Amino acid sequence: MPPFSADDRDILAETSLFQDLPPEELAQLRASARPVHRPRGGYFFMQGDPLERMYLLVTGRIKITQLGPDGQQILLRALGPGSLFGVVVLTQAKECPVTAEALEDSTALSWTRADLMDCAQRCPTFALNALQVMAAHAQEFQERFRQLATERVERRLAHTLLRLASQAGRKLPEGVLIDLPLTRQELGEMAGTTQYTVSRLLTQWESQGLIYAGRERIIIRHPHGLVSLAEG
Amino acid sequence: MPPFSADDRDILAETSLFQDLPPEELAQLRASARPVHRPRGGYFFMQGDPLERMYLLVTGRIKITQLGPDGQQILLRALGPGSLFGVVVLTQAKECPVTAEALEDSTALSWTRADLMDCAQRCPTFALNALQVMAAHAQEFQERFRQLATERVERRLAHTLLRLASQAGRKLPEGVLIDLPLTRQELGEMAGTTQYTVSRLLTQWESQGLIYAGRERIIIRHPHGLVSLAEG
DNA sequence: CGCACCTTTGAGCTCGGTCAAGGGGCGTGG
DNA sequence: CCACGCCCCTTGACCGAGCTCAAAGGTGCG
Numbered sequence: 001m002p003p004f005s006a007d008d009r010d011i012l013a014e015t016s017l018f019q020d021l022p023p024e025e026l027a028q029l030r031a032s033a034r035p036v037h038r039p040r041g042g043y044f045f046m047q048g049d050p051l052e053r054m055y056l057l058v059t060g061r062i063k064i065t066q067l068g069p070d071g072q073q074i075l076l077r078a079l080g081p082g083s084l085f086g087v088v089v090l091t092q093a094k095e096c097p098v099t100a101e102a103l104e105d106s107t108a109l110s111w112t113r114a115d116l117m118d119c120a121q122r123c124p125t126f127a128l129n130a131l132q133v134m135a136a137h138a139q140e141f142q143e144r145f146r147q148l149a150t151e152r153v154e155r156r157l158a159h160t161l162l163r164l165a166s167q168a169g170r171k172l173p174e175g176v177l178i179d180l181p182l183t184r185q186e187l188g189e190m191a192g193t194t195q196y197t198v199s200r201l202l203t204q205w206e207s208q209g210l211i212y213a214g215r216e217r218i219i220i221r222h223p224h225g226l227v228s229l230a231e232g
Numbered sequence: 233m234p235p236f237s238a239d240d241r242d243i244l245a246e247t248s249l250f251q252d253l254p255p256e257e258l259a260q261l262r263a264s265a266r267p268v269h270r271p272r273g274g275y276f277f278m279q280g281d282p283l284e285r286m287y288l289l290v291t292g293r294i295k296i297t298q299l300g301p302d303g304q305q306i307l308l309r310a311l312g313p314g315s316l317f318g319v320v321v322l323t324q325a326k327e328c329p330v331t332a333e334a335l336e337d338s339t340a341l342s343w344t345r346a347d348l349m350d351c352a353q354r355c356p357t358f359a360l361n362a363l364q365v366m367a368a369h370a371q372e373f374q375e376r377f378r379q380l381a382t383e384r385v386e387r388r389l390a391h392t393l394l395r396l397a398s399q400a401g402r403k404l405p406e407g408v409l410i411d412l413p414l415t416r417q418e419l420g421e422m423a424g425t426t427q428y429t430v431s432r433l434l435t436q437w438e439s440q441g442l443i444y445a446g447r448e449r450i451i452i453r454h455p456h457g458l459v460s461l462a463e464g
Numbered sequence: 465c466g467c468a469c470c471t472t473t474g475a476g477c478t479c480g481g482t483c484a485a486g487g488g489g490c491g492t493g494g
Numbered sequence: 495c496c497a498c499g500c501c502c503c504t505t506g507a508c509c510g511a512g513c514t515c516a517a518a519g520g521t522g523c524g
Contacts, residue, residue: 127359192381
């Protein structure tokens, strides 16, 4: 079996980290990619593991979580096909700072630190792309930090839903489906609140016709309504 | 007047972004550096400005703040000599996402995006260094995001003081001075709380002998005491 | 000396976290 | 196909950490 299919080629070409690379570098990266599969509930890596690989999700859904010293968990990101994770391997960090768990059966391509660092050494474009990716993360978390510090739960949850919709939204006749199987608990871990508060807010918004709230399934019926909640 | 002194040379060599660069690149960077001065209360850049320059603080103190859509401000970082700011100019972002204000009379060296990008194109080491810097930011804010989402005010403020001490601490016979003129208000904006709560906690800690709390001046007498508060 | 701003302290209140209980959907195994 | 059980979700009641508002010292600078 070849290590990748025609689909994988598309995925590499569509990933911002690999934009504008010379063909020989792309070929090299394709050759050094290793496919990895994890069943639902499996881990690509766990917080504290030695940091060895970067991943590009091909199929499935995963979540990135971080555990506090007292066991409180937060959900940093929930990702679908085409998303990178473990980008931190491009730095000199020794341990995984987060955990990557499959929400569904998932497959990813993966590269070792050495492969990527070699590429970065040879190809400034790659290093600069990586810089963009890192900077986007830093920006996102700065922004979420501000929201958490200054905004009420209702707004934060509205922002969370809108962000999820923009990252993993699928257009349906009824509205935009958030195409990730997230529980109330997990939404709470993203927005910085509890499952109970999430449940109450979603129920309220559903009764106002803003959303449809099902089991691990949310459809946003009136995005502009949510936006006005999120912005005040 | 020459554009930089012997001190400036030391500063470049000591900055992680410029580590391990070939001598000709370093020389080029020294040549393209532009000194900038701001009085207390002045701005190096403001949120929303066109993003043009990166800065390296040579003397003085500055704070990096972000303004929410409703005018709520948070303080992201407070920096002393040797610190970089405006690193985001290395990306393709068009606007400053934050404001940099001088807490004291301050001077910095600055470079344009073009100068830096040229350097990154020629020199992979520079691009990789930049990647480390960005990654460190992303990590820090991920961590602070988790703290804000999961920890009580008391712990967050303890963490904030310890972080400030590690970044801008000066050893004194009585303890570690946080060498930044921060008000209770500003500490609150860093820890995600109000000036009132900060004041109450500092008073309490002072009465326990953990710290000395003066006007825009804090000395940590028993770091390990604060650590045990911060960690539980 | 006076003013601006930093800091403290008290009183009251509210958002949202905690705890407890119960309903419901889905998958699995019989 | 049905039944069981696990997990997800909802709802109510309570309550407490910390925010808000108000007022009154301090402190340094012009």
